[in-house]
Amino acid sequence: MMLRWPSFVRSAVLTLALAACSSGGDGGTTQPPVTQSIGLSLSATSGTIARGASGNSTITVSRVGGYTGSVALTAENLPTGVTADFTPSTLAGSATSATVVFNVGTTAAAGSSTITVRAAGGGVTAVTSTYALTIPTPAVALTAGTGASSIVVGGSATVPITITRSNGFTDVVTLAASGLPAGVTATFTPATIAAGSTTSTLSLTVAGTAAAGASTITISASGTGVTTQTASVALTLTAAATPAISLTSTPAAVSIVAGANGTTAIGLSRTGGFAGDVTLALEGAPAGVTGAFSANPVLAAGTTSTLTITTTGAAVPGIYNLTVRGTGTGVTATTTTVAVTVTAAPGITVAATPTAVSVAAGSATTTAVTITRAGGYAADVALAATGLPAGVTAGFAPATLTGATLTSTLTLTSTTGAAVGAAAITVTASGTGVTSQTASVNLTVTAAPTYTMAATAVSAQQGTAGASTVTLTRGAGFVGTVNLAVTGLPAGVTATFNPAAVTGTTSTLTLTVGGAVAAGNYTGVITGTTAGLANVTANVALTVTSPGGGTGNVNWQFCEAGRFPLWFAFRDGTTGAWTRVTAGANQTYAFTINSSVGGVAYAQPLSGGPAQVTINYFTRAELTQMGTLECVNNRATKALTGSFAGLGAGQTGTVNVGSSLGSAAFPTTTFSLDADDGATDLLGFRTTTVSGGTSVSIVADRAVLRRDVNYAASSAIPVIDFNGAESFPVQTAQFTVNGGGSDLVQVYANFQSTNGNFSGFAFGALFGGASPYTVYGIPLARTRDGDLHMAIALASTLSGSEVSQTRLVAQYNRELANRTLTIGPSLTLPAITVTGTSPFARLKSRGTWQTEYPDAVGAGFTQSSGTARSWTLLASRGYFGASAEYDLETPDFSGVAGFDNNWGLRTGVATTWTTNAQGGLTGFNQIIEGASFKIAARIGTVTP
Template identity: 40%
Template sequence: MEPTPTIGVSVATPAVTVVAGQSGTAAVTVTRGGGYTGAVNLTVEGTIPAGSATPNPAALASGVTASTITITTGSATPAGTYNLTVRAAGTGAVAAVTTPLTVTVTAPVVPGFTIAPAAALTVTQGAGAQTATINITRTGGFAGAVTLTTSGTIPAGLTLTPAAASTGNTSTIAVSATSAVAPGTYPITVNATGAGITGTQTTTLNVTVAAAQATPDFSIAAGAASVAAGGAAGTSTVTITRSGGFTGAVTLTTTGAPAGLTITAPAATTGNTADLSITAASTLAAGTYPITVNATGAGVTGTKTATFNVTVTPAVQVGGYTLGTTGAVSVQQGATGTTTLNVTRTGGFAGGVTITPTGAPNGVQVTVTPNPVTGNTATVSVVASNTATTGTATITLTGAATGLANQTTTLSVNVTAPSTGGGNVSYAFCAPDIPIWFAYQNDNGAWTRVTAGANNTFAFNVPARGGIAYVTQTGTNYDLTVVYGTAAELIAGGQQRCASLPRGTKRLTGSVAGVSATDFASVSLGGSSEILVGGQTAFTLDSVPEGSLNLLASRSSIDLATFSLTPNRLILRRGVNYANNAVIPTLDFNGSESFAPATANLTINGAGTDTAFVATSFFTGAFNLSGFGTGGVFFNFGSSPLRYAGVPTDRLQAGDMHALVAFANVRGDSTSSRGIYSFVRTITDRSVTIGPAPSAATVTAITSTPYLRLRATAASQASYNAGASVSFTQATRTANISVTPGYVGGSAPATWDLSVPDLTAAGFDANWGLRPATRTDWGFSTYGGNFLAFIGGVPAEGTTFQFANKTGTFAGALRSFSRQPLATGRSPLEVTLQRASARFQRLQQAIVGARR
C-alpha cells in the first residue's frame, strides 16, 4: 500500500510585536511527508488595518522548506492584537494545513518629560538664598536639555533665579526674600521647555517667607540682699532675660562695693539666673549700699547694667531662743482658730526663726504668720475642714534658725463638730450703727428675720454656710449690707463687728502750733480725726470713745507738682484719756514733744506706666477698744519707687503696726484701679507687687419691683481669688453685697456673680431698697491674699491683701469718689481704711484748691 502524501507548516515565532509604522518578520518552515516532494504555496489569511503580512517566497519549489512572512504597519495602524492564519497548500492529493500567527501592534514611543518640585521651600526675610529642587521625569527616550523659568504673581523683593538648562533628572531655582516681603506662603508657577520637545510643562512651587529672626540680646535685673556684718553670706539673684534666641554665656562683674563688702560673682552662665554671694566684714558700718552689676554676653555687643541695694545689719550676737504658745486652740469643723506663738530671744539673738508644724490630724491645716518669725510673736492659724477628724491632737511646732539648735513647743488642738443649736453666730452692733432690720440665710434657703437681743445682738445658727443681711438708717438714707460666707467666716465677722472700732460720745477740742499757711496738719484719736489746712490751728474731735487711747498728730508739706503729702514732724501721745469736753493741750510741732518721721522707698512692681500712689496709716494697740488709735495718713503720688513715711523704730511699742496701701489707676481707663495693702512694723526700703487690671464687670437689672434688684458679674482672676463685693449707690440708698470663696465651694468660681437678693419674705420694707429709674453708681471689687485680716483677724508683719476695683454707672455719668465695699462685716481695718480713704479724698480736694 502506497503512503499518503502530507505537508506540514510551522512559524518559528508565532507571536510578533510591531510598533505602528514599522515592520517585523516571522520565519516559516514547511515539511513534506508520505513521499511528497512537490511545490508548496504559502498564503496568510486575516488582515492588519493599514498594514499587511506577506510570505517571501510564497511558492516553495521542491526541496525548499523555509520562507519569511514580512509584517508591515502604517502610522494609522491602531494599536492592538491581530490574529492571522498561515496556510500551506501542495499539488495533487496533498491536504492543505494551517498554523496561527498573532501580531501585536503597539503605539509609537514619543519623547517627552514632566516636572515637579521635590518639596516646598521656606526662606527667611533678609537671609541668604535657599535652593528649591525641581525633579525632571523623562519619557520616550528624551535626553535633551530642560530650561526652567518662573511666572505668576511674585511679590516685590522675592527673587527666583533658575539654574542653567539641565540634561539630568533635576534642576534648581535659587530663592531669596528681602525684608520688604510680607511673611506668608506664595504659590510660584515654574515653566519648563525641552530641546526638541513641543510645548511647555508647568508645576507649582510653594515658597513660604518666614519673619526675620530677632537680634540676639538680653537684659538683667538684680534683687536686693541683706547681710549681717561678720555674719553668714547673703545672696542677690540676678535674673537674665534673654531675647532674639540668645543662648550664649553671660559673665557678671560688680562695682560700687565699699571696703569690707565682698561680692563674688559665679562663673559665666548659660542659664536664666545667677546668684551673687555677698559677705560683710564685722567692721563694716550698718547701712544700705547701692551696687552695680555689669553683664557681658557672648556674641552680644555692649554691657548690660543693673543696680541693687545691699542692706548691712549690725553684727549678730550669738544667742538663743525658746518657743511657747499662749494656749490651746478649740476649733469647729469648717472654722478657723488662732493662738499666739511666742519667741523668747536670749543673748542678743535677732535672726529669723522658721516654724514647721507637724502632727496635725486629717483635715486640719496649721500655718504660722509670719514665717520665718522675725519678731517676738507670730499668729498660729488652725483651719479645720468640714470633714476634719474630731478630737484632741498635739501639734509640734519646730523652730529652725541659722547657727542654732532647733527648738520645739507643743500646741493642743481640739476639733469639734459644728454646733447644731441656734445662736452659734452672733452679731453685736454699737450705736449709732444699730440695724433697723436683720435677717440670715442658712445655706441658700429662705431668708429669716432675726430680732435683736441683749446689747443689740442678733443670734442665729448657720451650720456650714449662709448669709446675713441688714439695713441701717441715717435720716432718710438707707444702707443694705449682704454678706455670704462660711459659718466660720460669719462667726469671725460677728465677733469683730462691734468691738472693732466703737464710736464714743466724747467731744474734745484743741489747737496745733508750728504750722504755716502752706502746711497740712492732722490729729487722730480713737478713730476720730481732723485735718487742718491753710494755716488752721483749731480742731474738734467728735465721737471719741472712752478709755486709754493713743493720739497721733502730723504736720506735712505739700508737693503741688505731684499732689504728694509728706510729713515732716510727728507727735505721739500714748495712753491719754481726756474727759468729755476737755481741751487737749496744744500740739506744738516745733516743740520738744515732736519728732521727725522715718521715711524709706517703696518699689511698686506691676504698676507699668500707670500712675501710682502710696499711703501710710499707723495703728497702735491690739486693734481693740483699750488701745486702738490711728492717724497720720500720708500720701505720695508718681512713679515707682515712692517715698513713704511712718513712726520711727525707736518709738514703736508692742502692737504698733503700719498699713501701707500701694494703689494704681489703670492708664486710659478711669473706671479701673488695683492695689495692695501690706502690713509692716518698721519703715524700711520695701517692695510690693500689685496685680493686673480688673476684669470687665457687667451690671444688669433682675427686676424693678417691689424694689430695684441689680446683678453684677465679672470673670475671676487668679490674683484676686479671696473674695468679691459690689456696691450700688444712689443718692439716698445703697446696697453692698459680698461673698467669699468658701461660700461658693472653697475656691474662687470662674465668674463672680453677685446680686441684690429678694428679701421681702423676711419682712424687708421695699422703701429701704434701691429705687428704680434712679441713677445708680456701682463699684465691683475683688480681693486676694490674706483676707482674714479684713474679716476680724489681726494682721502681722508681712500680711498682704490685694484688691482690684471696677466702677461704672447703671444710668447716667460716673460719679466721683463713689463708695466701695470691702469685706464681710466691718472689721477694724475696714473701718479705719474707709475713714483713711475719706481723709484722702478731702486732702486731694484741698490740694487741688491750693494749686488753683
C-alpha cells in the first residue's frame, strides 16, 4: 500500500530535502518529526440578528502535521437567550468544515456581544475564533395614507393606516389620534393591530357645525417594548358646497327668418347636492317672438330641454338677447342668454312723409312715399292711392318703384270745387309674392285763400284830414299782398294808404278834406286786389264837418288823433233829446247845458271794431271840467325809440316818457313808444320777476329819472343805463293790507310826476304773497313838489279762472313809506237787464248807492266775439241827485243825426258787463297829498 502524504507534508519534506542537498555531503542527518496542530477560521465573524431570528457562519478547521484526530466545536460567551448549533459539532478524521447557527431567542436582550468559537482535539492545542453578535432593538414604523385628507364640512373620510414591525417586534400595536379640530371625531378599525396584522382604517367624521380650515392630526402607534411612533395627517375642512344650478345654451346664437322658428338646447347642471326640479322661463322676447321648452320643468333626473323660438311675420328684424331663467326650490335662480337674430322675411313696407298735408281748393300738394325692401326682395313695387275725396286726384312719380328706386312723389291735386274737410287717403304698395302694404296720408282740403276788409269811420273838418284803419282778415292761409284803392269819395277829398300794398293785416287810410267839400256824410268804397283772387270791397264812412262847431258854456277838445270822435252829441238835463255837435277848430266841440246836469256822448275809433261809444252823465260843472282835461290826459303823441344798458339775465327795463310806456326784457335792449307831446319827465326802472310758490312779484332795484325832457319826434332817447352815474337805488316800503280776505291780492305803487303821469308802472306783489307787501318807488330826496306815489291794493275774486269782482284802495303820498291800506267791501250785485234789441241791443245796469262808494259809478258792455263793440257809461253821484239808486242805460241814438247803428251792440252775442262804484274823490283835481279812494266792481256776462 502506498502511503499518501498530505500536500502540506509533501511540501515540507521537499523543502527539507532541498535544504539537505544544498548543505553538501552525500549523507544526511535524520530530522525530528513535524509537530501536529489545528487552525480555525469563520466565514462571517460578525452579524446582526434580531430576536427570534438566527444567523450562521461557516467554520473551517485546518489540520497541520497530519493531524487526523476529531475536532470538537463549541461556543463560549453566548448572551442569555442565544444558542449556537454546530453542524457537525465534531469534525472527525480529515473533516475540516462545519456550520455554526446562532439562534437569538425572543427574550434575548438587545445589545452587542462577542461569542468565542472553540475547536479542540486530542493531542493538539485548542484554537478559537470570535463572532461579534449584535441584537437590534425591536421597533415599529407607522404610515398614514398620503399624509393628507380633505373633507367637506358635514362629511367624512377614511385614511389607511399601515404599521411595519422590525427587529423582532411581533406584539400588538395600539393606535390613537390627537390634534383633532372641533367638530371632528376619529375612529380606528381596529384600534389595536394584532400580532401578525399590519393595517387599520382611520375614519374621520366632520360635524356640520365644524369650521372650515386646515389643521394637522397626529396618529400614534405604541406597543410593549418599542418606542411609540407618530405620523401626521394634514386635514383640510372645506365649506359644504351650496346647492346650485347653472344653464347653458347650445348654440348660444340663433338666426330666424321672421315667421319661422329655431331651436337651441338648454343644458342644466346641478351642483352642491341639489337634485330638485328646475322650471325654465324665457324673458326679454320682443313682440312677435315666443318660446316653448320641450321639458319644463326639467325633472330631477333631467339635464336638458329644447327651447323652440317661434317668430311671427310681424316680428321686427334685429338682434335680441333673450334670457332663459332657471328656478328651483332652495337654489338661486340662474340664467343663460340666447342671442336671437330675427331677419326680415322677403317683403316691403311703405311710409309717407309727411303723413298729414293740407291743400287749398284749386291747388296741389305733395308728400314723399318711400318703400323699404326686406329679406332680399327686389321685384317691382306698384303704388296706388284710394280714399280720395271728391274733387281730388292723385298721381305718383314714378308709379312703379324698380330696383334701387325707393321713393316716389305723390301729388294730390284739388279742384276749386273740392269739398272742404279732412280725408284719410290710403297709399298701397304691392309686389309679386309679397303682402301688399299700406300707409295713410291725412289730407285736409281747405277753402280757397280769401280775405275780408273793414274800415273804421272818419270824421274830419273842412280843410283837415282824418284817418281810418283798414283791417284785413286773412283766411284759409292767405298770405298774399293786397293792393288797396278807394273810390266814391266826393270831389276835394284825397285818399292816401300807408301802405297801399298790404302784406300784413292793417293799413292807414288818410282822407284829406278840402275846404270846399260840403259838410255831410259820405261813403267811399275801398277795393282790395290780389293775384288769383276776386276783388274784395269795404265801405269807409266819412263825416265832413264845418269849422264852426257852435258855441256854448261847455267845450270839449280832443288832441290825440286816435281819439278824434266819429260822432259827438250832448243832452241838456236828465231827459230830452240828444243833439249832435260837429267839431270846430282844433277838434273842439262847443255846446250849452242850461240844466244843472247833462250828458255827453261820443263814438271813437275802435281797433277791431266799428267804434267805441262813451256816455258821460255828470253835473254841468263836472262836464265843463272834463272837457278841459281831455287834452291834458290824452295829448298828441310823437314816436320815439330808445335802448337800455345794464340789463342782465332775467331782468327787464321799463320806461315812461310822460304817460307812454316802453319796455325790453333781456337779452333785448331796445324799445319804442309814442310819447306825449311837450315837456315831461322820463322815469325808468330795472326789474326782476320773482316767483315763489303761488306768488309773483315784480322787484325793482335801480331807477333813472330825467326831468323836463322834450325829445324831438322820431328821435332816439339817449341810452338809459341802469349801471350808469345817473341811476340810483329804488325806495322800498312795507304796506299792510286789511280787508283782502281770501281774495287774490295785488299790491303795487305808481309814481305820478308833477310834470307827467307815469301810471304805467306797477311794481310789487302782483299775485299771491302775504301782508305786509313790499312796494317800490322813488327816494324822497329825488322828488319834487307835486310828485306823488300812488299805492294800490287790489283784491280779485276768482270764479274758476274768471274774475267775478274786484275791490281796490289807492292812496297818494309824496314819500313812499310804510303804511296801512284797508280794502272796502264788495259792491252790491247790480241788476243787469236788456231794455231793447232794435236797431241794436241796449242794456241797463241798476243798483243801490253804498256808503263806502258814494261818489261815482260806471258801467261797461263789451262784445269781443267777431267784430268788437264797446259801450261805456260814467256818472257822478251829483247827476243822480238824492236818488238812492243809480241807473245806467245805453241810450237809443238811432234817431240822432250822424249816428251809425252799426256801432250798437249786437243781439245774440255774449256780452261782458262791468259795473263799478267809487268813493273818496268827488272831483277831478283832488289828487293831493294823503288823498285816497276806493273802487269796487262786479263782472259778469249777458247775451241780449
